[in-house]
Amino acid sequence: MIYLDHAATTPLDPAALQAMLPWLQGEVGNPASDHAWGHAARAAVERARGQVAELLGAQPEEIVWTSGATESNNLAIKGALEFRGLRGAHLVTARTEHKSVVDSVRQLESQGLRVSWLKPDAQGLITVEQVLAALAPDTALVSLMWVNNETGTINPVEALAPRLRERGILFHVDAVQAAGKLPIDLSRTPIDLLSLSAHKLYGPQGVGALFVRKRPRARLSPQLHGGGHEQGMRSGTLPTHQIAGFGEACRVAGERLAEEGARLAALRDHLQQRLQQVLPGLHLNGHPQDRVPGILNLSFEGVEGESLRASLGDLAVSSGSACSSATREPSYVLRALGRDDELAGASLRFSLGRGTTAAEVDRAAARVIEAVETLRRIAGAGSAVPVTPPVNAHGYPAAVWAAFSRPVHAADLGEAAVTATAGSPAGALRLRLQAQLQGGRIARAAFQAYGCPVTLAVGEWLAGWLEGRRPGELHLSAADLRTALEIGDDKAQCALLGEDAVLALERQMSLA
Numbered sequence: 001m002i003y004l005d006h007a008a009t010t011p012l013d014p015a016a017l018q019a020m021l022p023w024l025q026g027e028v029g030n031p032a033s034d035h036a037w038g039h040a041a042r043a044a045v046e047r048a049r050g051q052v053a054e055l056l057g058a059q060p061e062e063i064v065w066t067s068g069a070t071e072s073n074n075l076a077i078k079g080a081l082e083f084r085g086l087r088g089a090h091l092v093t094a095r096t097e098h099k100s101v102v103d104s105v106r107q108l109e110s111q112g113l114r115v116s117w118l119k120p121d122a123q124g125l126i127t128v129e130q131v132l133a134a135l136a137p138d139t140a141l142v143s144l145m146w147v148n149n150e151t152g153t154i155n156p157v158e159a160l161a162p163r164l165r166e167r168g169i170l171f172h173v174d175a176v177q178a179a180g181k182l183p184i185d186l187s188r189t190p191i192d193l194l195s196l197s198a199h200k201l202y203g204p205q206g207v208g209a210l211f212v213r214k215r216p217r218a219r220l221s222p223q224l225h226g227g228g229h230e231q232g233m234r235s236g237t238l239p240t241h242q243i244a245g246f247g248e249a250c251r252v253a254g255e256r257l258a259e260e261g262a263r264l265a266a267l268r269d270h271l272q273q274r275l276q277q278v279l280p281g282l283h284l285n286g287h288p289q290d291r292v293p294g295i296l297n298l299s300f301e302g303v304e305g306e307s308l309r310a311s312l313g314d315l316a317v318s319s320g321s322a323c324s325s326a327t328r329e330p331s332y333v334l335r336a337l338g339r340d341d342e343l344a345g346a347s348l349r350f351s352l353g354r355g356t357t358a359a360e361v362d363r364a365a366a367r368v369i370e371a372v373e374t375l376r377r378i379a380g381a382g383s384a385v386p387v388t389p390p391v392n393a394h395g396y397p398a399a400v401w402a403a404f405s406r407p408v409h410a411a412d413l414g415e416a417a418v419t420a421t422a423g424s425p426a427g428a429l430r431l432r433l434q435a436q437l438q439g440g441r442i443a444r445a446a447f448q449a450y451g452c453p454v455t456l457a458v459g460e461w462l463a464g465w466l467e468g469r470r471p472g473e474l475h476l477s478a479a480d481l482r483t484a485l486e487i488g489d490d491k492a493q494c495a496l497l498g499e500d501a502v503l504a505l506e507r508q509m510s511l512a
């Protein structure tokens, strides 16, 4: 298993684990309790608060604990707007923000907030001028992420902050992908609210923080009501073990920031060069220079996203599409950069981390190159498919997997063969069947296909099924295909495509 998905979550740092252990075994005490046990827990929490503040160049009393950055973003945006009042309020944000920002803003928009949704340039960047141009007299808040989690592009938040301060506009920054990767100094950068998540910087999952500036004071309405913890901004018993781990993770991140950044940038560039040397038709998603060291996002021409993902086996990366059933949902971030659905769907985000080695990067590159070349050949760029069957990591039915991972019939039989195509040539699904007739029987059949693994499996299975049959005996329904390959309802359209292709082939043979 090669883990290149550190932008999704990182492994726990050993030092962070050590800081957590006492609070998981042996120690007991609510940090809010007024006795020795409580005081000890409180001390651990305050130590961690200092460590988080230190990483940001902030004061400890400006750190508010939360359950993660989703909560921090909700608290910052809803809290600030609720405090100010929604009536006549305007907010500026970008289409490329994390869902937890986008959906918090949408929620307020549905209640009457006016919102300017900025569109990034083709590299995913939002410029200072763009933000300033969107401001209105009643703009209450600008929310802009420091680093985009999909592309790694760095927004110019440091240049923007003083311009917003001059105008008295609150500035919230989702810094989840920047903290521990880029130097942050809030003593010099007048950001008012800043969100962090522990599990993106080698701390535990389920804990985060919101920096809330004291001078000038950023005012928030609490979103959770209860015991009045965290200066009334966020009620709830503090999870001492999580917080202790988070603090320690910040300390380690600060220590390693410069050295780790240089190492990851070199590995990332190596991965990009290796892929670009071998594979034509690659598109970089993100800014070529202004991006964090560990993230590389590429779109691959001529391959379908779900099949690409399925071919990667033991390589853990993120892909640009949440592809399920009839609805394909290519990444809204890549769509905002101007990528079409196909390229947005056929994208991979490699995010490297502290444990990533040069050997892993080379193995990952080799795996991706093999997958892309294989899928391009199956889609029609040539014959003879060399395949190393990867792991069925996404749980496709065994029959689908067998056909998808060992497509011995993927070939182009040339002009002499009877050829039929089904699907939309420009669309996400295409299946071509070919048959060579000899003595009234199909002596050899082949397929080419562009689509999800089930589509490719249908092509492979059909080519095998066709061989040896007579043109008059090609009776096969989508239901037969679904039974043979254990195809579920969500992929019924792949079976229909197979049925169409067989019908088309029959027609061609009767004409021939």
Ligand SMILES: *Cc1c(COP(=O)(O)O)cnc(C)c1O
Binding pocket: 007, 008, 067, 068, 069, 070, 071, 098, 100, 145, 147, 148, 149, 174, 176, 177, 196, 197, 198, 199, 200, 206, 207, 208
């Ligand atoms: C992961 C992430 C979040 C959400 O953080 P959680 O702690 O998992 O809720 C918010 N913003 C960005 C940019 C992220 O990458």
